[in-house]
Amino acid sequence: MNCRVVVEAAVPVYDVETADEAVRIAISKTGEMLNPDLNYVEINMGSRSCPHCGEELEPAFIAADESLVALELEMTVFNVERDEHAARIARKEIGQRLENIPLEVLEIEEIEEESEEEDDDEEPSVVEESDADETGGDAAAESDNDAGDDPDSDEISGSANDDILPEFEELIDE
Template sequence: MGDYVVVLEAPIIVRDVETSEDAINVAVSKVAKALNKEKLDFVRVEIGYSQCPVCGAHFESAFVVGSVGLVGMYLTIKVYNAQTVEHAERIAKAVIGKALKKVPLKVYEIRELTEEEDGNGVELD
């Protein structure tokens, strides 16, 4: 049994926004509200970053076209007592997917949990 930190990538669509900053604020609020409703306050929410294909510079993953925004977000959760890395991935997707219905979740990163990172998360008995 292993303990893992799983980072999932999620695209969040928001409507009636004018700027990328507005889109980010609305998306963070929308995700936080959905997670809190399911009592998943231990999931860390961060704005995703994209890389410019031309210059290589990093920028926040928020795009607005015609008052509709697309915001890339990273959702981090700690999974305890998972049998394998794949098992940890399935647990993370199931737990977060319960709150964010109809949002495709993709694994961005999975790593073993270190002693310094120990804390809240999902534990299987």
């Protein structure tokens, strides 16, 4: 199961005058701490509301030229067993790079698997037709079906087959 996890971070920013300036600096500062290791984490302005009246507040609280900015950090966690597992992984990965910044998990959403089954059904039929003409089909089609389980291996096996087939054809011609 794959999950999208949103974590709220309270990022301190110093020597600022406006909330907009504080948010820009906080996003920049967080981006520097996360990159290049976690460049896939999306950084967004957080949302705050008054606990008593529910009124929407700015994401930055400023006092004495210092600010505490609420940011939402979003990442996708792959191959997890349950929601709690995804939350622990996201907090650990982000927390290791954002030292001394408190984190709280806001949202965990299960991501529907992309239509891999449809892709697997369509790809082998095309592969079987092209390979059947050149090599007899069955062995090549089975190896492509095994490689079709992993999306990255399709690119690798496809380029490897392109390199191997011309040599095979040359051997047959000789």
